[in-house]
Amino acid sequence: MADGGRQTFIVGPIFCFWLIISSSGCFQASEARADQAKNLTTPLSFEEGWAELQEAFTRATELNGSIFRLFTSDEYIRFYKTVYEHCADNHHMSAQFYEGYKNFFKEYLTSKVLPSLREKKDEKLLQELVRTWSNFKTTTGWLSRFFYYLNRYYLPFTKQPSLRETSYLSFYKLVYGEVNDQVRDVLIDMIDQEQEGGQIDEALVKNVLDVYVEMAEGSMKFYVKDFEEALLKDTARFYHKKAVGLMTIDSDDESMRKVKEWVEREREGTSYLKVSQKKLLQVSEHELLTKQVIKEQHEEKLQSRALMADE
Structure with a gap:
């Protein structure tokens, strides 16, 4: 409608509804931007980040035997992101997360x-x-994997x-430190x-011996110190x-036959003791052959004395 050169528009109900919705959307967008700005300035707390990881800790200890089905890719990203956002460029927070990681395993192993x-x-x-x-x-x-940021940056930098x-x-000190004597005795x-000549579960023995090596990440130090020496x-x-x-045994031939039989058996060894085979062979030869030499020397002395007595 025209009024003195001015135009007046009648605003209908549909337009009013659109205006309200648009204003609401703009307001929500503004709030979101404000929240983002707030997050950029508000420091993240260790307690909040650690609470977000509790689901990961719980599920990681309730295993179904498959490393591939425990977490989805989205879950992996979520937990990794939690650690990264709290620890990136934050030395103090990284130290707290690393200490929490160690304490988690201590509690899990002991309980x-x-x-x-x-x-x-x-x-x-x-x-x-x-x-x-x-x-x-x-x-x-x-x-x-979730704490990878610490592995990549914080731990190398702090030489830990x-x-x-x-x-x-932690497993070696807390678990093996308590049960190793029993485990070693059962193995031996x-x-x-x-x-x-008895039958045993060789696969089980081998799997246990593998634990010694795996705990040391491929090194033989635990195997040698905690098992091989005994x-x-x-x-x-x-x-x-x-x-x-x-x-x-009176017969020297029979004695030597048995010595050769035992030494040969030790030389052939078993699959689960291949790493110790050379040392085991040296020990067996020393014990068997040394005693055999002593026996022969003793017999020679007796024969010599008998000859001297006859003379």
């Missing part, structure tokens, strides 16, 4: 893993150890062990049984008894 091992004995103990170690590796694998080494050392008893001493005792038994 979950150790109780399951303490109630087992003999081969059941070995089986439980293999099972818990396998699950522990999976747990470590996932959590080290990697995430995997940190968790593996099984090996002695096989040396006497194995060599036991092998020496085993063949010492055998050699003493040879002293009662």
Whole structure:
């Protein structure tokens, strides 16, 4: 409608509705931008970030045996992002997250893993150890992915062990430190049984021995210190008894036949002790052949005395 050169528009209900919606959308967009600006200036807290990771910790310890089905790619990104956003360029926060990572494994090992091992004995103990170690590796694998930022930047900069080494050392100190004597004794008893001609679960023995090596990330230091040294001493005792038994055999030919048989058996070795085969062979030869030489020398002295008496 025209009024003195001015135009007046009648605003209908549809236009009013559109105006309200548009204004509301603009207001929400403004709020979102304000929230973003606030997030950029408000420091993130360790407590909030750590709370966001509790789901990851819980699920990583409730394993179904498959590392590939535990978390989806979206979940992985979400947990990784939580660590990254809190720790990136924040040395103090990185230190807190690393300390939390270590404390989580300490609590998990002492409250979950150790109780399951303490109630087992003999081969059941070995089986439980293999099972818990396998699950522990999976747990470590996932959590080290979520905390990758620490592995990539913070830990090398501060010259501290990697995430995997940190968790593996926790397992070695807290778990193996308590059960190793039992585990080692069961292993050696099984090996002695096989040396006497018995049947044992060789695959189980091998899997347990692999744990020693894997805990040290491929190094043989735990295997040598915590198992092989005791194995060599036991092998020496085993063949010492055998050699003493040879002293009662009158026939030198029969004695040497048995010595060769035992040495050859040790030379052939078993698949799970290949890494110690050379040392085991040296021990067995020393015990068997030394005693055989002593026996022969003793017999020669007796013969010499007999000849002197005849003269």
